[in-house]
Amino acid sequence: MSLTGLFLVSFLLVHLSGNFLLYRSDNGDAFNLYSHFMSTNGVIRVLEIGLLAGFLIHIFTAYILTQRNKAARPIQYAVSASNAKVTWFSRNMGLSGSIVLVFLIIHLINFYFPFHYGYDTYVDIEGTSYKDMYTLVATVFKNEWWYSILYILAMVLLSFHLQHGFASAFQTLGLEHKKYTPIIKGLGTLISVLVPLGFATMPVYFLFFN
Amino acid sequence: MNTMNLTLKIWRQPNAKAKGEMKSYKISGINDHMSFLEMLDVLNEDLQKKNEDPVVFDHDCREGICGSCSLVINGRPHGPQQTTTCQLHMRSFKDGDTIYIEPWRAKAFPVIKDLMVDRSAFDRIQHSGGYVSVNTGSAQDANNLPIGKEIADEAFNSATCIGCGACVAACKNASAMLFVSAKISQLAMLPQGQAERKKRAESMVAQMDAEGFGACTNTGACSAECPKEISMANIAMMNREYLGAKLTSEAV
Structure with missing residues (x-):
């Protein structure tokens, strides 16, 4: 869980930094060139398989872990009071993770599959024709506004997931130290707020400002 | 009154x-x-x-x-x-x-x-490695084994675990990792525990799994309810000990 989790965090950072190209005021040229690169470059396509494996292993180990942990307490408590020191995020990683997974599937249906299979709006950049991913993004967020709402909600859940997940991964790997753990925890909070916030600005931007 | x-x-x-x-x-x-x-x-x-x-x-x-x-x-x-x-x-x-x-x-x-449970699973985990083997004979001079104050304090904190099982009861996964980690860490930090260090980590974790306890998801409920305030740092240390032992021990 920890290794794949941290790997997926690295993917989020790359994905977010690439997506910021949407904000270049060049009618989406930079974003379209980036989309073209990401979908045609050989190294990226190989890494994509690794990413898929990362997701599948993360989900599969989560399933195994949950089954095993449920089996460890066959009879539940009549009254269960959570300690105030225990965060809601940490107790509900399965819930936040499942919602993020549902979102991920919708996200792939919205963008990944149309772009790779069937989408045929092209744009001309300096004499070469590229698929117009920028217009696809703008259309989905603007015309189908309920997706935008869904995206923003999913980012809130992703934030909850990262809130516990990032620092927890280090604890699982045994990377705990008086000097570094506070930094890791701070970094975890920072990532869990800034990354989903960065993604959430995109539907907001296309809904209201574009 | x-x-x-x-x-x-x-x-x-x-x-x-x-x-x-x-x-x-x-x-x-x-x-x-x-x-x-x-x-x-x-x-x-x-x-x-x-x-x-x-x-x-x-x-x-x-x-x-x-x-x-x-x-x-x-x-x-x-x-x-x-x-x-x-x-x-x-x-x-x-x-x-x-x-x-x-x-x-x-x-x-x-x-x-009624309210009485069988906690002998903890005893079996202890028997699987929560000890140091010391040959009989007169004890050597304590000053032959210098131990830093911080390490001595940390080992003592881990040793204060009374094995009540509140960690298991508090954990949403019924995981025993706070208990097991306190026992592993206590001995891993001290010179007397070095001889059996890797074997201990491997055997105790294996026994813990065999008993049917859940796995840690780092919620921290155990430490928050522990009457002896055993810290989550023990669990990180156990993970470190276990990973290290798995990678480098002679047991194939």
């Missing part, structure tokens, strides 16, 4: 195989200076006078050091204070309160009767 009247909802289960249920009892005239276990003693005297089966619960030293007393009280192991049940006093409750009392709940801790 105040007296109070309470409603108790207690898990009753005649034996390990029987299906248990929560039963309700009214109890009156409880002194707020009584410990929680003394309150249960009063209840049991009442039950015996009425020729009913008294409630079975584990207890021994009643001084907060033996780790015998258990009880999940209103959904929290050892009740609302971060202490052992024997050190919990009735002043933590109010007149008219309803108190739910349940046994530790874990597959690895089967109920023997």
